[in-house]
Amino acid sequence: MQRDRSEGRASRRRPRPTALALLAALAGALALSVNASGAPAQTVTLKLLAQSTGAGGNTQLQAVIEKFEQRYPNIKVDATYLPIGTAYAQALRTQLQAGNAPDVFYVTAGSGGLQSVLPLAREGYVADLSRRPWAKDYVPENARHLYWIGNRLYAVPINVVPVGVLHQPAVLEQLGIRVPTTMAQFLNACRRAVAGGKRFLNLAGASAQNAGLFGVVVAGSYVLAKDPQWNQKRLRNRVTFAGTPAWRTALQRIVDMKNAGCFPPGAEGNDNVPATPGFVSGQVASWVLPSSIVGLIKSFNRNAQYNFFAMPGDKAADTQVYASPNDAFAIYSRTRVREAANRFVDFWATPQAGGLYAKLTGAASLYQAKKGRHLAWELRGLAPLLKQSKRVHPLMNLEWRNPAVFETLGKGVQGLLTGQRTPLQVLQEMDAAWASG
Amino acid sequence: MSVPAGSTNARPAARRRRRRSGLPQVPWVWVLPALVLVLLLRYVATAAGGWYAFTDWNGISREAQFIGLDNFREILDNPASRGALENTIVLAVTFVVAANVIGLLLALALHRTLKTRILLRALFFAPVVMSSLAVSYIWQFIFSYTGPLNRFLDAVGLDSWQRAWTGDPTWALWTIFVVLVWQFAGLAMVMYLSGLAGIPEELDEAAAVDGASTLRRFRTITLPLLAPAFTVSVTLSLVYGLGVFDQVLALTGGGPVDASETLATQIYKQTFAFGRYGYGAALSLILTVLITAMALAQLAVLRYRERRI
Amino acid sequence: MHRYTWRTLIRELALFALAALWWIPLYFLVTIALKPDLEALASPLSFPSQIELGNFGTAWTEGSLGRALANSVILTVGTVVLLVALGSLCAYTIARRAGAMSTTLYLLFVIGIILPFQLGLVPTYAALRELGLVGTYLGLILFYTGVWMPFSVFLYTGFARALPRDYEEAARVDGASQLRIFWRVVFPLLRPVTGTVAIFTGLIIWNDFFLALIFLSGTDNTPLPVAVYSFVAEFASRWNLVFAAVIVALLPALCFFVVAQRQLIRGFTGGIKT
Known part of the structure; x- marks a missing residue:
């Protein structure tokens, strides 16, 4: 019925x-022509749905939207912010299916997440942006396939988020640890930290998001160092997770880290709330995080100084870094205010909007990332690597086939820590998750 | 079934009957709102859910493919779902036993004589009225690695027992058990208290005069007369335990690596996070059959014993 | 017969010790919610050195708890009103009419109590989504009402069957209409059941998380438990803020418990025993 x-x-x-x-x-x-001729146009309301970044909506995004409203006084943005994760994804899907979707909404790149743009585009919910004046060369080449299907472009990225190991240089200094450039040095740093009564690497092991990000970050300097095209091959089913030695090595290194005492005791059971105090207080020296979260971390302790380093591979030359145009805005394909929505995405493609947003969040704008200049102070440790385009990749999981693969990796990392899983088992489960969705 | 109720035109029917007695019949229409709601939301929806359980519907597509028993086969193959089934049963059964034993002991202790029994009853009952999601966060703190439980173990010299309780494959499920019992024991207590209140005092006194020991009096008089309270409390806790969700989501999220997944959390995740509506419906069907079967079996057993006594 | 001896005293003291153990979680809850950030991080177990009421303000605004409180009230009151109004009306009819029809209907509702709601969840969600009711108060209130209506009808029917008809007949002689008789004469007589239905279902709906998460998450209409869940999921949360939010979520039900303790326990046992 x-x-x-x-x-x-x-x-x-x-x-x-x-x-x-x-x-x-x-x-x-x-x-448009009426507007251009300067005639007083009617005020248009643009409904927007985006993720909140924590305290009280999304102040960073709201700041950029205010600039937009100043530029276009006849467009009013009616923004709704929802918590990150399933709440946002579920609300968006529900509204899209019910036909009352917002005119503009937040999406993430590729297909590997719950609110990824490409699956929504394939269902016909997202408008094509390839005719916008900036469309041709705005999305960086290494991320083209995360936004384009054929000759259609489905979203405008709003920032580039470098991911790395966030740390307080003062804590490292106190422990007599220099920033590790190889995995052997990294493991030594862990032992040194234990000797100094602290721990080296923090982890919210019970958060599939944080544990999955950590897994992907370690894998970057192994899998992508060996084969930058690995993801494309996985998409064509020419390789598997379990059948790739570099993946097995990467996950084995996580076990090595556990054995070297890198993680604080209890890391496997911690969600974000219980994991944060140790890092903020300097009891744990570092944490794999996206740079977009630096602003929040700084708010806990205003006196602390932070920097990033890249998660090293076995050799210093293997070390890769992720910097993804992760966050983006898409236009609802059946919006009634397409013109205002176009203005909105056009605005995001300007250096001013991107620059302001980058400054507020601690990430980089697409222009900054392209040139490797004017980066946020906390990103200084990653800057040399970010300039070597061959060693910079969008997060691997963004193009995975379904959200369950990344979730499986996140749970798998937790399983490596508790001893419930071996690296091979985790990889086999990831292959199974790939096939199931 | 709904046809006569729905099609009855109230007014002529009422007029006809008014002739027969002084008081007119209550019109059947008054049944309708409640009946329609229950028919649609309970019966039709449940039947439709039974159908979805045999399809691969993803929640978006226009077509749902009938795929026979594939979903159920996958549940048995998928370690997370199969584990959820096992966890649900283990958790529910142990919880029923623990909550009812503690509840009964509390009820016996607080039945009579104590001066402050009203206050004490209130203290033990208070957790019942609290949001189980909200209280679970307090327990997450208690069980966290740097939390009170580990500090206590350290203080009493049991530091080797310290662990990340909610992140431990063997213990994660039992943290949920603790919260369940803590919240439910007060309710079981109240039900047994109301059962005890129905036992005539003279019976006990007479037996005491006859020289029966306390234990014997408990076994031969109190326990049999508590049978109805048993039936209610055990059934209710069983249904509650089988559907456990809030505590899992707040304490462990189902982890580590699915070690504390339950059927309800799997239903939620598969259906609403992964968009696998058909598979979620299959899990729901299993949970439904489980709840119905266990509740009925238990009712039958307990009622039988009630009658025998 | 039951003399207060020294053994009774020991029993009383032991139970107080157990009650204290029972309440330890709530001790942590309150002390941590009152601590400033740094103290909550550094020494969570000590007694607060200074009382930081600002946590409640922060949690209140950042977790939108005011709105959530209003949502909880709307959902609970809306459902309870429907359960009481429609349930009593339906049950009264079943109780006053005889015959196979009445028995069939009664059975239909009784079976509905045993039938778990989980299986109907997915189709109901899909249907309400088609009607644009997912994410609205009405959608969830309808679902709650459907889930608990059999229980309400069951309780009311049992009670209404035992009601003498004299009052109704007297009112009939006065020439009152049938609905008026029900409302003015019968409904007040049903008050004990109304109390049981309202307390029992009201408390369950007030504390419901599962259905509210599914039907309302991602909207502004979420009740307190879902609001607390979202608040904790945010990265910026700290224990002292989380616990302040938890207190806000627990307080209304606890206050109700303190004020109406006897009725509440009676309502609970009354609801369960029948």
């Missing part, structure tokens, strides 16, 4: 004939 109803409903929602679309486009163009 339910199915019948949903079918009937779906057919009613099917897109109108192209003639209507043409008419709409014409109307849009007309509206």
Whole structure:
């Protein structure tokens, strides 16, 4: 009974004939010309849905939106912010399916997450942006496939988020540890930290997000160092996780880290709330985090200074770094205010908007990342690597086939710490998750 | 079933009956709102859920493919789902036993004589009215590595027992058990207290005069007469234990590596986080059958014993 | 017969010790919620050296707890009103009419009590989504009402069957309409059951997390448990803020418990015993 109803409903929602679309486009163009001629235009409300970054919505995003509203006084942005994770993804999917989606919404690159843009685009929910003036060369080459399907572009990235090992240089100094450039040095640093009564590397092991990110970061300097095209091969099923020696080495290194006493005791059971105090207080020296979270971390302890280093591989030359155009905005394909929505994505593609947002979040704008200049102070440790484009990659998991693969890695890392899983088992489960979704 | 109720036109029916007695019949229409809600939301929805359990519906697509028993086969193959099934049963059974034993002991201790029994009852009952999600966060703190439990163990010289309780494959499930019992024992106590209140005091006194020992009096008089309270408390705790969700999500999130997944958390994750509606419905079907079967079996056994006594 | 001896005293003291153990979690809850950031980080177990009420303000605004409190009230009151109004009306009809029809309907509701709601969850979610009711108060109130209606009808029917008809007949002689008779005469007589239904279902719905998470998460309409869950999931949370939010979530039900303790326990046992 339910199915019948949903079918009937779906057919009613099917897109109108192209003639209507043409008419709409014409109307849009007309509206544009009216605006351009300076005639007082009616105020348009643009509904926006985005993730909150914690305390009280998303102040960083809101600051950029205010700049946008100043630039376009006749466009009012009605923004709703929802907590990161399933809450956001579920609300977005529900609204898209119900046909009352926001005009503009936050998405992430590729296909590996719950709110990734490409699966939504394939379902026809997202408007094509390839005709926008900035479209051609805005998305960096190494991330093109995370935003384009064929000759259609589905979202505008708003920042580049480098990921690395965040640390307080003062704590390292106090322990007599120099920034490790090889895995052997890294493991030594762990032993030194233990000798100094502290621990070297923090981890929220019970958070699949944080543990998964950690796993991907370690794997970068092994898997991608050996084969930068590994993801493409995985997508074509020419390789598997379990069948790739570099993946097995990478996960074995996590076990080595555990054996070297890198993690604070209890790390495997910690979610973000219990994991934060140790790092903020300097009891644990470092933590694998995206740079977009630095602003928050700094808010805990204003006096602390932070820097990043890249997670090293076995050899210094293997070390890779992730910097992904991760966060983006997409336009709802059936928005009634397409023109205002276009203005909004165009605005994000300007250096001013990107620069402001980067400054507020601690990430980099697409322009800064391209040139490797004007980076945030905390990113200074990653700057030399970020300039070597061959060693910079978008996060591997962004293009994985479904969210379950990354989730499986996150749980797997926790399993490596508790001894419930061997590296090979984790990889086999990731292959299984890849096949299931 | 709904046809007569739905199609009855109230007014002529009422008029007809008014002729027969002084008081007109209550119109059947009054049944309708409640009936429609229950028919649609309980019966039709449950039947539809039974159908989804045999499909691969993903929540978005227009078509749901009938795939026979594939979902159920996958549940048995998928370690997370199979583990959830086992965890749910283990947790529910141990919880039922512990909560009812503690509840009964508390009830016996607080039944009579104590001067402050009203206050004490209130103290033990208070957790029942609290949001189980919210209290689970207090327990997450207690069980965290740097939390009170480990500090206590350290202080009494049991530092080798310290561990990340919610991140430990063997112990994670039992942290949930502790919270369940802590919250539910007060309710079991109240149910047994109301059972005890129904036992005539003279019976006990007469037996005492006859020289029966306390234990014997308990076994031959109190326990049999508590049978109805048993039935209710055990059934209710069983249904509650089988559906456990809030405590898991707040304490362990189902981890480490699915070690504390339950059917309800798996239903939530598979359906709403991974968009596998068909698979989620199959898990729900299993949970439904489990709850119904165990509740009915238990009711049958307990009622039988009630009657025998 | 039951004399207060020294053994009784020991029993009383032992139970107080146990009650104290029972309440230890709540001791942590309150002390940590009152601590400033650094103290909560450094020495979580000590007694607070200074009282930091600001945590409650922070949790209140950052967790949007005011809105969540209002949502909880709307959801609970909305559902309870429907359960009481529709349930009593339906049960009264079943109780006053005889015959196979009445028995069938009664059985239908009784079976509905045993039938778990989980299996109907996915289809209901899908159907309510089609109707645009996911994420709204109405959608969840309807679902709650459907889930608990059999229970409500069951309790009311048992009680209404035992009610004498004299009052109704007297009112009939006065020429009151049927609905008026029900509302003015019968419904007040049903008050004990109404109390049981309202307390029992009200408390369960007030504390419900599972269904509210599924139907309302990601909207502004989420009740307290979901709001607390979202608040904890945010990266910026700390124990003192989390616990302040938890206290806000627990306080209304606890206050109700303190004020209406006897009725509440009676309502609970009354609801369960039948």
